[in-house]
Amino acid sequence: MTEQKIRIGIVGARAYTARELLLILARHPRAQVAVLQARVDDPVPPGDVFGVLRGMDLPDIVDVDFSHLPADLNAVFLCLPHTAAAEYAVPLMERGLRVIDLSADFRYGSLKTYESVYGVTHPAPELMAKAVYGLPEIRRASIIGAPLIANPGCYPTAVILSLAPLMKRDLVVPGTIIADCKSGVSGAGRTANDVTHFCGANESLKAYKVAEHRHESEIEEQVSRLAGETHTVTFVPHLVPMDRGEYATVYAKLKEPMTADNVRRMFASYYENEPFIRLMPGSALPDTKNVANTNFADIAVRVDERKQRLIVTTAIDNLVKGASGQAVQNFNISYGLPETMGLV
Ligand SMILES: NC(=O)c1ccc[n+]([C@@H]2O[C@H](COP(=O)([O-])OP(=O)(O)OC[C@H]3O[C@@H](n4cnc5c(N)ncnc54)[C@H](OP(=O)(O)O)[C@@H]3O)[C@@H](O)[C@H]2O)c1
Secondary structure: OOOOOEEEEEEOOOOHHHHHHHHHHOOOOOEEEEEEEEOOOOOEOHHHHOHHHOOOOOOOEEEOOHHHOOOOOOEEEEOOOOOHHHHHHHHHHHOOOEEEEOOOOOOOOOHHHHHHHHOOOOOOHHHHHHEEEOOHHHHHHHHOOOOEEEOOOHHHHHHHHHHHHHHHOOOEOOOOEEEEEEEOHHHHOOOOOOOOOHHHHOOOOEEOOOOOOOHHHHHHHHHHHHHOOOOOEEEEEEEOOOOOOEEEEEEEEEOOOOOHHHHHHHHHHHOOOOOOEEEOOOOOOOOHHHHOOOOOEEEEEEEEOOOOEEEEEEEEOOOHHHHHHHHHHHHHHHOOOOOOOOOO
């Protein structure tokens, strides 16, 4: 007997993350894309927006209009900038649809932090309490059946995964976390500016938003929650001239003397049953090439024992584990499907 498909909509269907979602959902046996909406004047075949989608059996992208959603729709992915996502989440949730939001709108427990960091008034603060932070490796239980899933930011995914086993045991000295991170240009979305334009980014390496990147506060909130005490994080992102991929090198001081072997064993036990975490063996280190187009996070753990300093390096694909792959992982968990469905 064929199992019934879960009918899916994507709003913001011309976004980079939407392209990635469509590629993943094409090989998902239980998901069917029923509607694609974006700001368009006339219906557009998705293959006209992203050539890689040409020939795929997908509905045309139509203008955003929730009075024309299919009656049997089940879930909607929002591939939109912050505030637009929250505005659209309200009517979708009123219709009883499950929402997976890729923006930052529902990632925070604190409305005050969100509004001060993003410099906006939250369009739907009443929905914040309904949202769960969709990083399965730390919040799996709360994602099951959740009506509103806040998909984490790409950098926070890499940095929190680099620290979670130790934060959970409260083994890191507050105020000592430094996250030195690099991202490919697709992390900035499809609209180019002077920095992300080919001529600005190519053959160059540059830090940006030092001490002012919004993901810093998202990381701080989540690692503090895990540890049960307040942690600040120094987060410095860099733009790397590659299409996709993200690399986090995370430093922290340990509260008690630990050997590298101890810490490695702790990571191995914490991530033992995680289908998308690959701890690097021996002296191997992660590489963005080896996670490109996959939902894996490759993690290597080191301890400089003389200084009691932890050094973790993690590689993910910002568009997959950092965005759309993780969104499908959350979708699977939320609907009680095998977590890896469509993703491996
Ligand atoms: N890129 C990444 O690696 C990444 C990773 C994690 C999370 N995210 C988050 O995921 C979301 C999507 O990111 P992205 O990189 O895919 O974005 P993107 O490529 O820049 O696309 C954003 C899309 O949002 C649409 N849009 C903007 N305002 C809208 C509105 N008011 N109503 C309807 N559509 C609107 C734009 O539509 P038009 O086509 O009409 O201009 C555009 O297609 C963002 O919140 C981003 O922060 C991105």
